[in-house]
Amino acid sequence: MLSATAMENTVYLAVNGTLMRGLELNQNLQSIGATFVRETSTEAAYQLWSIGDRHPAMLKVSQKGVSVAVEVWAVPVSGISTLLISEPPGLCIGKVKLSDGEEVLGVLGEPFLCEGQREITSWGGWRAYIERSD
Template sequence: MKTTVDLAVNGTLMRGLELSANMALVEAEFVREAFTESSYRLWSIDDRHPAMLRVSTGGVAIAVEVWAVPASKVAVLLLLEPPGLCIGKVRLADGEEVLGVIGEPILCEGKREITAWGGWRAYIADLAGQKQAIAAEAV
């Protein structure tokens, strides 16, 4: 019997990011980088974390990481997530369906849509570059 579940994460739980220590806390193991199928959109929640939603039109493939999480610790991991994030089913580009971190639609209302970046890492890298450029101009 399988004792882990594959979980797709698209934000601060990814390796090296703000909440990645939570993956170690629940003894999750990194499996691979992947993309969702082209039916998701992404929002920045106050530039602290993303929220991904599945949509019927206008979606793109979003960069994710797939982790093997002990089944007994999925709820622990979810309880450590920011409010408004939950676990749902996510379809990957290769057709596999796994559990994944998704956002409640209300969480995204009035927030900046960042779908065009294709993932949280790309968005925060661009944001960091913009901040550096502003700082350089101020000198």
């Protein structure tokens, strides 16, 4: 559990792709002193796209959205810009609503990034998509 002082200097960030534990860019979170909080999911209002099978992009939509698997991390406020700069182009930080109603910051994709890419919403998450056996 984080101390009260640590809580004042951190924000919760929902990640849905390569920043997750054990995946390619997780070290970017660890290097700025982020702490894993929990696994959860978003409210059923998001779509997920595979960007060249390298990383996902999650978009909030008004129709045909699903609940996407995410991890929530406590991220030092001072490290947010470092983290964002190291993310692939077209990813950004915005507000994400979790399945329990909590609203946190989260990694989202810009709509242009998804044009011509494979929609993977039906998988419900990046980890499920990359572990598929098709």
